[in-house]
Amino acid sequence: MAEADGPVSRALRLLPIILTVWILGTFAWRLIQPDDPTIRSQLVNREVPAFDLPAAVPGATGLKSADLATGRPRLLNLFASWCVPCVAEAPVLAEIHRRGVEIDGIAIRDTPGAVGAFLGRHGNPYSRIGSDPTSRAQLALGSAGVPETFVIDGKGVMRLQHVGPIYESDIPAILEALEKAR
Amino acid sequence: MIAEAGLAALWLAAALSLLGLFLSIAHVRGTLEADKAVRALAIVQGLLCLFAFAMLLLVFARTDLSVALVAENSHSAKPLIYKVAGAWGNHEGSMLLWVTVLGLSGAALAALSHRLPSRTLIAALGAQAALALGFHAFLLFASNPFARLNPPAPEGRGLNPLLQDPGLAFHPPTLYLGYVGLSVAFSLAVGALLGGEVNRQLARAMRPWVLGAWIFLTLGITAGSYWAYYELGWGGWWFWDPVENASLMPWLAATALLHSVAVLAARNALKAWTMMLAVIAFSMSMIGTFLVRSGILTSVHAFAVDPLRGSFILGLLAVYVTAAFLLFAVRAPTLREGAPFEPVSREAAIVANNLLLTVILGVVFIGTLYPLLAEATTGEKLSVGAPYFNAVAGPLAILLGILLAVGPLLSWRREGRPVLRRLALPGLFAATALAITFFAIPQSGLLPKFGLALAAGLIPATIIPLIGRNPLRTPLATWGMAIAHLGAAVAVAGMAADSAFTTEKLTAAKPGETVEVGPWLVEFTGVTPAVGPNWTAVEAELRATRGSGVHVLKPQTRFFTNPPTETNEAAIDTLLSGQLYTVVGRSDAEGRWQLRLWWKPLVTLIWFGGGLIGLGGLLALAGHARRAWRRRMAQ
Numbered sequence: 001m002a003e004a005d006g007p008v009s010r011a012l013r014l015l016p017i018i019l020t021v022w023i024l025g026t027f028a029w030r031l032i033q034p035d036d037p038t039i040r041s042q043l044v045n046r047e048v049p050a051f052d053l054p055a056a057v058p059g060a061t062g063l064k065s066a067d068l069a070t071g072r073p074r075l076l077n078l079f080a081s082w083c084v085p086c087v088a089e090a091p092v093l094a095e096i097h098r099r100g101v102e103i104d105g106i107a108i109r110d111t112p113g114a115v116g117a118f119l120g121r122h123g124n125p126y127s128r129i130g131s132d133p134t135s136r137a138q139l140a141l142g143s144a145g146v147p148e149t150f151v152i153d154g155k156g157v158m159r160l161q162h163v164g165p166i167y168e169s170d171i172p173a174i175l176e177a178l179e180k181a182r
Numbered sequence: 183m184i185a186e187a188g189l190a191a192l193w194l195a196a197a198l199s200l201l202g203l204f205l206s207i208a209h210v211r212g213t214l215e216a217d218k219a220v221r222a223l224a225i226v227q228g229l230l231c232l233f234a235f236a237m238l239l240l241v242f243a244r245t246d247l248s249v250a251l252v253a254e255n256s257h258s259a260k261p262l263i264y265k266v267a268g269a270w271g272n273h274e275g276s277m278l279l280w281v282t283v284l285g286l287s288g289a290a291l292a293a294l295s296h297r298l299p300s301r302t303l304i305a306a307l308g309a310q311a312a313l314a315l316g317f318h319a320f321l322l323f324a325s326n327p328f329a330r331l332n333p334p335a336p337e338g339r340g341l342n343p344l345l346q347d348p349g350l351a352f353h354p355p356t357l358y359l360g361y362v363g364l365s366v367a368f369s370l371a372v373g374a375l376l377g378g379e380v381n382r383q384l385a386r387a388m389r390p391w392v393l394g395a396w397i398f399l400t401l402g403i404t405a406g407s408y409w410a411y412y413e414l415g416w417g418g419w420w421f422w423d424p425v426e427n428a429s430l431m432p433w434l435a436a437t438a439l440l441h442s443v444a445v446l447a448a449r450n451a452l453k454a455w456t457m458m459l460a461v462i463a464f465s466m467s468m469i470g471t472f473l474v475r476s477g478i479l480t481s482v483h484a485f486a487v488d489p490l491r492g493s494f495i496l497g498l499l500a501v502y503v504t505a506a507f508l509l510f511a512v513r514a515p516t517l518r519e520g521a522p523f524e525p526v527s528r529e530a531a532i533v534a535n536n537l538l539l540t541v542i543l544g545v546v547f548i549g550t551l552y553p554l555l556a557e558a559t560t561g562e563k564l565s566v567g568a569p570y571f572n573a574v575a576g577p578l579a580i581l582l583g584i585l586l587a588v589g590p591l592l593s594w595r596r597e598g599r600p601v602l603r604r605l606a607l608p609g610l611f612a613a614t615a616l617a618i619t620f621f622a623i624p625q626s627g628l629l630p631k632f633g634l635a636l637a638a639g640l641i642p643a644t645i646i647p648l649i650g651r652n653p654l655r656t657p658l659a660t661w662g663m664a665i666a667h668l669g670a671a672v673a674v675a676g677m678a679a680d681s682a683f684t685t686e687k688l689t690a691a692k693p694g695e696t697v698e699v700g701p702w703l704v705e706f707t708g709v710t711p712a713v714g715p716n717w718t719a720v721e722a723e724l725r726a727t728r729g730s731g732v733h734v735l736k737p738q739t740r741f742f743t744n745p746p747t748e749t750n751e752a753a754i755d756t757l758l759s760g761q762l763y764t765v766v767g768r769s770d771a772e773g774r775w776q777l778r779l780w781w782k783p784l785v786t787l788i789w790f791g792g793g794l795i796g797l798g799g800l801l802a803l804a805g806h807a808r809r810a811w812r813r814r815m816a817q
Contacts, residue, residue, distance in 0.1 A: 013511040016458075017504055023551065024500050026558045030478045031492045040563070 041142025041150075041161045048076075048156050051137040053130025056107035057116045063104055063130030069156030073181035074102040075174070076150040077126070078138055080110050081118035083146045089165035090122035096171060097125035101178060105129040108138050108146050149174070153181035185249050185328040188237030192278075192328075195230035195285060196318035198223050199311040206308030210301055210376060217300050221292040224307050227314065228289025235282040238327055242269040248334035251275060251327050257340040257744045259716050267351040268341045273475065273491070274327035276354060280471065281317045283362040288314060291366050291391070296814065298370075298387050299379055306366075306373030313365055316498040324494045340744030343717070349409030353402060357429055360399030361467040364436060366391040368464035371457045372506055375513040380453045385446035388460070390806050392443055396436045397799035403429050404792030415750035415765045417686070417780045419788055422571045424479040427550040428470030431543055435463035438539040441532045448594055449529055453517040454510075455536070461506045466543075468499050479554065524596045531589035538582045545574045576629045583636045583674060586667055587643035604646055612639025619682070626682040633678025640671035658805025666798025673791025679784035683760075690774035700781030701728045702762060709766070709775060717742045719751070722766040722775060726755065737766040761785050 043049065052064040068076060077093060079086040097103055105126040107115045110133070119126075132138055141150065142161070151160035151174065160177040162170065202223035208214035241249045243266050245258045255272040256265055269275045288310035295303050321327070370388045374380045406429065411419045420426060439459040445452045473479055476492025523530045549566045556562055591604050615638035619631040644667040648656065685700040693708040705725045712721040719738040726733045735753035742749070755762040760783035767776030 013514055017507045017511065020500075020503050020507060023555075024496065024503075026551070026555055027472065027476075027478065027496050028493075029558050030554055031476060031489050031496065 040163075041158070043142045043158050044161055046158060048150075048152060048158055049137075049140040051130075051132075051140060053106060053132055053137055056105070056110065056129040056131035057112050057119065060126075061128040063106060063128040065156065067128060068104065068152045069154065070102075071154040072102065073151060073153045073159070073178045074104060074127075075178070076141075076152050077103055077105045078108055078141070078143055078146050078148045079105055080108045080146045081114040082110070083108075085165040086118075086147045087122060089147050089167075090125075092166050092168055092171065093125045094123050095168075096166070096174065099175070101175075102127050106132050106137060108132050108135060151177045151181055184237050184240050184244075184246065185330065188234040188241075189326070189328040191230045191234040191237070192281075192318065192322060195227045195234070196315060196322060198227040198230065199314040199318060202227065202311040203308055203315060206304045206311060209304045210308065217304055220304050220307050224292035224310065225289045227311070228285035228287075231282040231285030235278055238269050238275055238278055239266055241328075242266055242275075245338060247336070247338055248331055250329045250331040253331050253335035253338050255339065255341055257338040257716070259744070260341065260346070261715055263348070263351060264341060264346045268345070270354050271341055271345045271350055274321075274325045276358075277317070277321055277325050277475070278327045279355065279358050280362055281314065281321055283358050284310070284314050284317060284365055287363055287366050287391075288369075291369070295387055297383060297810075299377060299383075302370070302373045302377040302379050302384065304373075305376040306369040309369035309372040310365065313369070313502065316501065320491075320494050320498065324491050338744075340742070342745070343740065343742040343747045343749050344413060346716075346742075347409065347413055349405065349413060353406045353409055356398050356405060357402030360395050360397075360402050360436075361429075361432060361470065363391065363395030363398060364432060364464040364467050367395070367436075367439065367460040368506065371460035372509060375457055375509050378513070378516065380446075380457060380517050382447050382450050385443050385456070386810075389440075389443050389447060390803060390810075392436060392440050392460075392463075393799055393803045393806070396433070396440050397796050397803065399429070399433045399436060400792060400799060401796040403433055404789050404796065407792070408789045412752055412754055413749075415752045415778075417752075417763055417765075417778070417782075419680070419785070422549070422566075422568050424550050425474050427546050428473050431546055431550075432463055432466040432470060434539050434543040434546065435459060435466050438536045438543070439463050441539075442536050445529045445532050449520060449523075451520045451523070451529065452533070452536075453519060454514040457514070457517075458510060459536075461503075461510060465499075465503045465506070468495075468502065472496060472499050473550075479550070526592065526597045526601070528589060528592040528594050528597075531585060531592055535582065535585055535589060538578055538585065542575050542578050542582070545578065546571065549574075572629065579674075580629075580632050580636055583640055583670070586670060587640050590644070590647045590663060590667065605643065608639040608643035608646070611642055612636060615639070623682050630678045630682035633674055634682060637671050637675035637678060640674065641668065644668040644671055658808065659802045660805075662798045662800070662802030662805060664798070665801060666795045669791045669794025669796075669798055671791070672787050672794055673789075676784055676787025676789075676791055679760075679787065680782055683783040684785070685781045687777075687779045689777050689779075690770060691777050692772075692774050697777060697779060699762075699779040700783075702726050702779075702781055703728065704762075704764070704777075704779055706775070706777060709769075712738060714740070716744065720766070722764075722777070724753070724764055724777075726762055733762065735762065735764045737764045739766055739768070756786060759783055 048065050048068055050065045053062055055062040068074065075096070093103060103125050105128070107129060110131065115129070130137070147165050149162040149166055150158050153159050159181045162174065166174060202220055205214065205216040205223065206220045209216040209220060241252055242256055243262065245252060245256055245265060247253045251272060251274050256268050260268070270279045288307060291310065292307055367388055370384065370391070374384045407419050439456065442452050442456045442459055446456045472492070472495045475495055478492065523533065549570050552566050553564055556564055587608055588601070588605065591601055612635045616631060616635035619634050623631070644664055647660070648664050687697055687699040689697055691697055691706045693706055696703055696705045703726070707723045707725055709720050709722045712719040717740045719740040721736050721738045724735040724737070726735060733755045735755055737753035738751040740749045740751055750765050750767070752763055752765045760781065763780040763782060765778040767778065769775045
């Protein structure tokens with residue numbers, strides 16, 4: 001609204017254009033680079049929330065959050081018998097287990113019979129398997145789907161969240177994270 | 183044939199806007215006398231758009247499944263009103279509605295403006311034609327609503343059940359009339375900057391257009407808020423969702439413009455600022471359209487994401503907005519402002535009003551885009567929600583409310599009367615109300631307390647300017663102003679009451695159990711199945727009482743088959759003292775049903791206030807129109 005016509009006011013007059021170009025540039029950036037819809041857990045680098053789950057299959061051991069703080073880093077794998085990518089992931093988990101990594105599992109929205117059949121068919125790399133029929137523990141962990149895998153350090157602190165199945169090619173990264181969590 | 187006729191009309195309209203653009207350029211440069219031709223072209227172009235839109239309504243009403251858009255968004259087994267309203271319940275149809283309103287705005291400008299200098303008007307019509315041309319290209323090349331499907335689909339895919347509601351018939355067209363109606367203010371500003379005639383005459387010509395668009399925006403937002411409130415079953419009336427903000431931002435800009443254009447009309451001042459606001463207001467409409475249509479922001483309004491369409495609108499946005507700002511940067515220094523304002527005068531109050539509205543606009547704009555800007559610069563993902571908006575925009579809105587009490591009491595140029603004395607009564611009301619809230623509702627936040635106090639003071643303050651005047655002699659515009667301001671006070675009362683007094687109960691109940699919410703005892707008697715034209719439902723019966731009389735509410739969970747979707751139909755009992763809002767959810771294994779109950783005292787005031795604001799606008803518009811008509815008759 002000022003009447004001055006010096007260099008400052010000229011810069012002011014161009015300000016809307018500069019702002020516009022900046023904002024439009026951001027819009028264009030987003031259009032070119034679509035949103036990554038992966039939901040990241042807010043708990044990475046924080047202690048795993050408290051849960052206490054019964055065993056997912058008769059004869060197995062249940063899982064509570066205190067079990068994760070054993071002094072040694074381990075994996076926490078969320079899976080389900082009804083989940084097809086979990087089938088694809090099973091041999092990779094078995095391979096990681098063979099290399100001496102301890103893995104705990106949580107069966108999401110599953111039944112003992114179905115989990116038993118799944119483990120019978122695809123092998124059982126898990127030390128303990130908790131059952132989470134209502135996804136309560138899953139949501140508390142900040143996970144939005146199956147399979148998902150967390151690297152938990154010896155103190156029970158979440159160090160890495162891996163969304164989706166672990167492929168052969170992901171093994172080095174997972175092992176490295178476990179090494180770092182030591 | 184119907185679809186082809188519609189498509190042909192669109193192409194023809196696009197060709198006419200191109201012709202209109204060239205002729206108006208020639209006219210403004212003085213190489214050709216084309217005043218009448220440009221006006222005629224604008225009118226015919228608008229009518230052709232209207233014709234195309236009518237053809238779209240027709241193919242939807244007949245459920246012509248050989249039209250791809252109908253097959254994708256409609257279904258033969260759907261009530262006729264939703265077949266017709268479904269025409270704009272999708273991307274292509276809604277963009278055609280957009281273009282139609284744009285065309286009709288241009289036509290109305292050409293037909294109704296008599297008092298503007300020819301150069302300004304023709305330049306404005308040229309700007310309008312340029313806008314129309316771009317959006318026509320968008321329709322024809324990236325969003326053809328009339329594309330055929332060969333072979334025709336055996337049945338349509340149906341309309342999203344959330345949209346199968348009378349709200350769809352009213353909310354989008356109203357909002358679009360507001361959004362796109364602002365294009366006239368934009369074009370007039372461009373025309374006046376090109377013609378170099380920014381003066382009172384321009385302000386008087388621009389004012390009815392701003393007022394009209396603003397009325398539609400107000401009513402559209404109010405209706406949309408109520409629609410979301412009862413249809414989503416979440417019990418809230420505003421979520422600071424990006425799409426809601428996309429409609430609020432043009433409204434804030436238009437509200438500021440409405441007031442600054444009044445200063446321009448009365449005092450021949452705020453020239454550059456008013457032109458700037460006119461450009462910003464419609465730019466906000468276009469940005470809103472882009473945000474909604476490109477889907478780049480996460481929103482509950484799930485629209486399809488399409489990068490091509492997004493890029494197209496972004497391109498249009500970039501051209502129009504930067505061109506207008508460039509024109510402004512070049513021409514603004516040539517505008518001569520009048521004498522500075524007295525600090526205590528109506529125009530000074532309006533300047534403060536404009537500043538506050540602009541800051542609120544900035545707050546909403548930054549909050550809406552911040553997640554995007556943050557991710558672009560730091561890669562960090564975050565979301566901005568109600569806590570930010572309420573905390574930052576809320577206090578500013580309270581300040582604006584205080585100004586609203588003072589402004590109308592001041593006269594133009596210089597206030598000689600003792601203003602403070604006239605404000606004593608409202609001030610007393612507000613202070614008393616504030617004191618009461620601290621005792622009565624200590625648990626509520628500061629903002630609801632100040633909101634209630636503000637409303638208590640504002641309601642008498644808005645009436646004071648009418649006191650002592652002969653009601654029949656008082657100009658309609660003054661009545662309109664008082665009623666619109668009263669509406670704002672009433673809406674603030676509703677908003678504050680809703681956040682201060684609402685009680686909520688989320689529970690699972692077996693049939694026969696009684697639940698308590700606020701002063702109500704609600705008995706859950708059981709569930710029964712219910713059937714509608716294209717849905718089945720589980721219907722709960724709730725018998726609510728607070729002392730005397732029983733209110734029966736029947737919330738439903740509806741299951742639609744085309745497409746298969748489940749929706750919650752809230753049952754709402756509206757009383758003078760507030761609303762009882764009930765939602766039924768799922769049942770568990772033990773036969774308990776999820777019930778969500780709210781008692782919301784005075785919540786209806788929010789939308790009643792919104793309606794009053796719109797009514798005030800209508801009265802003011804009628805007043806201006808009558809005065810303009812009389813002046814024409816007198817000549």
